[in-house]
Amino acid sequence: MDKPAPADHEIHHLIARRWSPRAFDPAGGVGATEMMRLFEAARWAPSAFNAQPWAYVYGLAGTPAFAILLACLVPFNQSWAQRAGALVVACNRTLDDKGAPLTHGEHDLGLSVATLLLQAEAMGLAAHAMSGFDRAQAAGALAVPAGWQPMTAIAVGLPGDPALLDERQREREVGPRQARRPVTEFAFEGAWPAAD
């Protein structure tokens, strides 16, 4: 369903229209072609020193991989993400080739994930990023190597009927967008304002 951001300043429609739904069409509609386009978008995000410290593990609905990914989610997220067309776990690199910590790995994965989410919006897909999953379980189940860590799970698929959701989720689905702090509270000219 459409619920564009109630923006105070004009922004691009892809950015305004993207949100994080929980209602997916269990008929699927996401295949290898769609996944490649999502990851291609993720590929062209910027990163510090072009390190590209991102990797994605995914499973399409109906495959064993999907079941393994679904089992990593917290129960609340499993309850709705089970109807997604695909599940993804996004991982960031934590150590460089010499074993030194990468300072921008998590941040730059975020750059890549946001690009993927906006590509999904451009394709008419619903996409929902989650922190609610068991990172240690995912690291083991997905064979994430040393020097990398699971950071974000993503459900993606065709938008579905909110009637499929339980009551609490349905209320959030059809209700207004989650509020955001206004720009004046997080963007400052010159310096951070002094605390009250």
Next chain:
Amino acid sequence: MDKPAPADHEIHHLIARRWSPRAFDPAGGVGATEMMRLFEAARWAPSAFNAQPWAYVYGLAGTPAFAILLACLVPFNQSWAQRAGALVVACNRTLDDKGAPLTHGEHDLGLSVATLLLQAEAMGLAAHAMSGFDRAQAAGALAVPAGWQPMTAIAVGLPGDPALLDERQREREVGPRQARRPVTEFAFEGAWPAAD
């Protein structure tokens, strides 16, 4: 200048066209209206538990704030970013209200920064995110409070003439896009492939 990503799979033009130029038009062209639109886009990024762990400090060209921000950049970045219409330092929250570490602060700032960069592309602005700045200097100069940290600097402005750049920068500006790993090297179905 235009140098769209040589994508292997079809992606939205905003994502394909975004890159990180160093040539800015020293005539400026970025004012409060443009900055508010950029931050509005950043505002509507997703974040874990809607924590919105992002803040931005900015300065417009020709103001004391710009000079303070410019001085935080490493000399290589100062050499070209001095012609930007505005400089920004993006900060992520590191501790929650109870003083506990935020696990997704850096990642979620990355979601917000990528959204800002794509909004800049939509507005025909050049934007270049940098890790090359002195984070401690920025924290002091911008009065970043405890529980937050400077993470990413961003130069934004009107696209400029590559002839303004020094020879090395000009060659990179007019040369091909920096390469990215192909999707098959960072997106895996089911599990990470075993190391060779």
